[in-house]
Amino acid sequence: MSEESRSSNELVLYLNGDFVPEGKAMISVFDHAVLYGDGVFDTICAWNGYLFRLDEHIDRLFRSMHAVKLECPVGKTELREIVIEAVRRNGLTNAYVKIVATRGVSAEPLLDPRGCKTGLIVFVRPFLWLIKPEKLESGIRTKIVSVRRIPAVCLDPKVKSLNYQNQAMAKIEALEAGVDEAIMLDLNGYVSEGPTYNLFLVSRNVLYTPPENILLGITRDTVFELCEREGWLASEKWLTAYDLYNADELFFCSTAGGIIPIVEVDGRRIGDGKPGPITQRLIKLYFEMLEKGVYGTPISE
Numbered sequence: 062m063s064e065e066s067r068s069s070n071e072l073v074l075y076l077n078g079d080f081v082p083e084g085k086a087m088i089s090v091f092d093h094a095v096l097y098g099d100g101v102f103d104t105i106c107a108w109n110g111y112l113f114r115l116d117e118h119i120d121r122l123f124r125s126m127h128a129v130k131l132e133c134p135v136g137k138t139e140l141r142e143i144v145i146e147a148v149r150r151n152g153l154t155n156a157y158v159k160i161v162a163t164r165g166v167s168a169e170p171l172l173d174p175r176g177c178k179t180g181l182i183v184f185v186r187p188f189l190w191l192i193k194p195e196k197l198e199s200g201i202r203t204k205i206v207s208v209r210r211i212p213a214v215c216l217d218p219k220v221k222s223l224n225y226q227n228q229a230m231a232k233i234e235a236l237e238a239g240v241d242e243a244i245m246l247d248l249n250g251y252v253s254e255g256p257t258y259n260l261f262l263v264s265r266n267v268l269y270t271p272p273e274n275i276l277l278g279i280t281r282d283t284v285f286e287l288c289e290r291e292g293w294l295a296s297e298k299w300l301t302a303y304d305l306y307n308a309d310e311l312f313f314c315s316t317a318g319g320i321i322p323i324v325e326v327d328g329r330r331i332g333d334g335k336p337g338p339i340t341q342r343l344i345k346l347y348f349e350m351l352e353k354g355v356y357g358t359p360i361s362e
Contacts, residue, residue: 072151074184075143077134080150088180093164097172098224100163100180101125106188106316107148107156111357113316113350115141117279122160125220131162134179141358147183148360155188157317161223191257191318192241197344200324200336201241201313203255205302206234210245210253210274218253218276228256242313244305244326247274252300258313258321262300263339265309272297280314280347287346293339302327310337319351320344 076086093099103122106113119137126133133140140160148156161184165177192201208231216222228245235243244260245253253274254260259281261270268288270281288295305311309332311323320343322336336344350356 072185074182075147076182077180080147088163089166091166091170092180093167093174093177094180094223096170098222098226099174100161100223101129101131101221102159102161102223103221104316105144105158107153107158107360108188108351109354110154110360111354112144112148112158112360114279114356115144115358121221121279122162125222126162128217128220129222131164131179133162134181143183145358145360147185151185153185153187154360157186157189159184189317191315192321196241197321198336200322202325203242203244203323204235204238204240205327206231206243206245208234208245210247212248213274218274221276232256250301252302252305255313258315258318261312261314262304262308263310263337266293266339268293268295268339269298269300270295271300278315280316280319283347283350284314284343287343291342308332310340312340312343320347
């Protein structure tokens with residue numbers, strides 16, 4: 062892999078076989094990712110010099126690619142090294158990392174994918190907080206939006222697809238309503254997830270999370286693991302708006318956000334209106350894992 066010269070403050074990214082300065086990184090306007098949102102991605106965080114659950118993220122990316130009939134131009138081992146190198150070259154210890162696989166360019170700018178060659182991008186940013194860090198202490202306000210989550214029979218949410226129009230419209234609706242984030246329902250009126258988060262409910266010291274019409278989040282899996290360690294029962298369950306309104310605690314979880322307490326849904330106060338004790342404990346345990354490099358892949362050589 063070659064590396065072009067760059068200014069000292071310009072980040073570099075991996076693009077189709079080379080590391081290049083961001084300012085010189087280009088893909089075709091005729092790539093199916095641009096024309097149709099045809100591709101998949103995954104997001105990884107690095108903290109304190111470690112990439113958290115890197116192998117699990119790469120495995121999930123490959124599952125998404127297989128589901129939409131994309132062939133990765135590199136194997137898992139090579140992609141793993143590319144991700145590590147991308148963070149290393151940018152000199153970051155706390156980072157937000159995104160891998161993007163695009164369908165590529167076909168002979169004509171039409172939906173027919175024959176002849177496309179998969180594109181691969183890995184870019185890095187200093188760690189991006191999805192929610193301002195102070196909100197981890199105070200909690201966020203949410204709204205159940207009118208935009209419904211696309212059902213699995215149309216586009217399975219387990220695929221981390223580049224087509225995020227559904228989630229984008231949910232986010233817009235929430236922001237225009239003056240709250241921090243959206244909660245999405247499925248077509249049957251059951252709770253699904255946030256635009257970029259899984260959701261957990263706490264009731265009488267038991268944790269519940271929706272079983273279907275969701276992304277199978279890696280941080281979601283981590284919450285289950287932490288609950289087992291702490292002796293809390295956590296299970297999957299179909300949830301309604303009523304269940305959210307009457308929860309003792311609510312929180313989102315995601316790779317880029319960690320554990321995010323929810324203190325309001327549709328103007329209803331959750332619990333006592335403050336992040337609850339289980340949520341606060343999970344926030345502490347999660348960041349301890351990141352700090353200590355638990356399940357972490359070191360960035361340094």
